[in-house]
Amino acid sequence: MISRRKTRQVKVGEVLIGGDAPVAVQSMTSGYTHDIDACVREINKLAAAGADIVRVAVPEKKDTLALKEILGQVSVPIVADVHFHFQRALEAVEAGVHKIRLNPGNINDRKQVEAVIDACRERHIPIRVGVNEGSIVERRDKQKRMKELGAVFSDSRHGHLLAIMITKLEEYLDIFYERHFYDIVISAKSIDPLLVIDAYTEISRRFDHPLHLGVTHAGPKETGSIRSVVPLGTLLANGIGDTIRISYANDPIYEVQDGLELLYVLGLRTRKGAELIACPTCGRIQVDLFTLVQDVNRKLKEQITLPIKVAVMGCVVNGPGECEGADVAIFAGDKRGIIYVQGEKVANVPEEQILDALLEQCRKFQEKVQRGEARLGEKLVDIIPPDPLGELGSGYAKIAAGKMESGEVKLPIVQG
Numbered sequence: 001m002i003s004r005r006k007t008r009q010v011k012v013g014e015v016l017i018g019g020d021a022p023v024a025v026q027s028m029t030s031g032y033t034h035d036i037d038a039c040v041r042e043i044n045k046l047a048a049a050g051a052d053i054v055r056v057a058v059p060e061k062k063d064t065l066a067l068k069e070i071l072g073q074v075s076v077p078i079v080a081d082v083h084f085h086f087q088r089a090l091e092a093v094e095a096g097v098h099k100i101r102l103n104p105g106n107i108n109d110r111k112q113v114e115a116v117i118d119a120c121r122e123r124h125i126p127i128r129v130g131v132n133e134g135s136i137v138e139r140r141d142k143q144k145r146m147k148e149l150g151a152v153f154s155d156s157r158h159g160h161l162l163a164i165m166i167t168k169l170e171e172y173l174d175i176f177y178e179r180h181f182y183d184i185v186i187s188a189k190s191i192d193p194l195l196v197i198d199a200y201t202e203i204s205r206r207f208d209h210p211l212h213l214g215v216t217h218a219g220p221k222e223t224g225s226i227r228s229v230v231p232l233g234t235l236l237a238n239g240i241g242d243t244i245r246i247s248y249a250n251d252p253i254y255e256v257q258d259g260l261e262l263l264y265v266l267g268l269r270t271r272k273g274a275e276l277i278a279c280p281t282c283g284r285i286q287v288d289l290f291t292l293v294q295d296v297n298r299k300l301k302e303q304i305t306l307p308i309k310v311a312v313m314g315c316v317v318n319g320p321g322e323c324e325g326a327d328v329a330i331f332a333g334d335k336r337g338i339i340y341v342q343g344e345k346v347a348n349v350p351e352e353q354i355l356d357a358l359l360e361q362c363r364k365f366q367e368k369v370q371r372g373e374a375r376l377g378e379k380l381v382d383i384i385p386p387d388p389l390g391e392l393g394s395g396y397a398k399i400a401a402g403k404m405e406s407g408e409v410k411l412p413i414v415q416g
């Protein structure tokens with residue numbers, strides 16, 4: 001169990017962030033906010049995928065004018081992402097938005113910030129103060145600032161830059177504190193994963209506001225996932241972080257899916273739907289496992305709502321051991337697959353029937369759980385009975401003797 005750092009809770013619409021609330025997953029629309037129908041479609045799609053909160057850009061007045069109509073057609077809280085023009089924040093508040101994001105790098109006129117704070121206080125709307133490495137003004141004069149501030153964080157990998165981000169944040173938050181406004185969420189994003197870890201770690205020591213974790217401009221999903229998950233996972237595992245946004249140069253639906261998966265694997269959220277474990281295959285494989293895994297993954301999403309653990313293993317060698325912990329498991333052999341449900345062998349079918357048979361067992365097991373006749377994860381170890389492969393035993397001796405390669409050894413066919 002990860003012990004989470006306690007933060008001061010804020011309320012974004014109906015979603016709580018910080019305190020003992022579950023870590024919330026956020027995403028951001030990629031289209032124009034003033035294109036109301038498309039914006040609503042995108043928000044609802046993200047919400048259906050599991051996003052708790054969705055942010056929209058409001059660069060122009062036509063965007064904030066669209067908010068009221070958008071808010072009436074969506075079910076998740078909406079955050080207005082404001083840069084450069086403080087009036088957009090006031091207009092968004094007026095429209096009924098649930099949170100404002102301000103960037104100290106481009107809205108820093110004290111009177112303007114105070115106007116936004118006062119408007120948000122009146123409507124009980126929290127503000128995220130988002131310091132981005134890329135948009136802190138002083139970065140342009142890095143050398144000078146380094147001399148002034150670097151010593152403060154001289155033991156850090158990122159010294160001056162971290163110092164600038166923290167100092168900027170402290171100066172900005174002073175405006176909020178002077179007006180006794182504490183419904184604040186903080187973010188300090190960077191493209192550099194190590195700076196992200198350092199920045200949030202340092203901020204978590206200095207402030208008790210909830211933290212919105214993210215890596216800015218992480219890039220395409222293929223590389224951006226690693227760039228994001230390493231720092232976010234590190235911070236979350238250390239109990240730091242109250243809401244996350246993974247950002248990809250791709251359909252934001254992937255941000256939600258990957259954000260949720262990160263929280264699931266860390267045990268920070270209760271999984272919705274099945275969890276699929278699968279082997280990577282190797283030279284021992286005797287079925288088309290990649291296709292099978294893709295098909296199983298897709299169908300489980302459609303058919304299973306409970307967090308059933310499903311294992312798809314390619315062979316009899318490591319399959320049994322690696323299936324441990326699965327509620328429903330299949331391990332394949334010579335163009336066949338044996339299916340187990342919580343330790344009990346229920347089927348042995350030819351390859352072309354594996355998908356349907358496995359899904360049928362998953363559905364049946366789900367129904368049993370729903371009827372209260374079985375419990376998830378109840379029988380963790382006994383996926384495989386003592387000698388699941390008949391004459392093969394564990395399989396190791398036969399394989400070592402070269403019998404697997406020679407095709408002499410087949411899975412026993414069990415009527416089931």
Ligand code: SF4
Pocket residue numbers: 279280281282283284285313314315316317318319
């Ligand atoms: S389960 Fe079998 S096929 Fe899959 S990786 Fe392990 S040894 Fe290879």
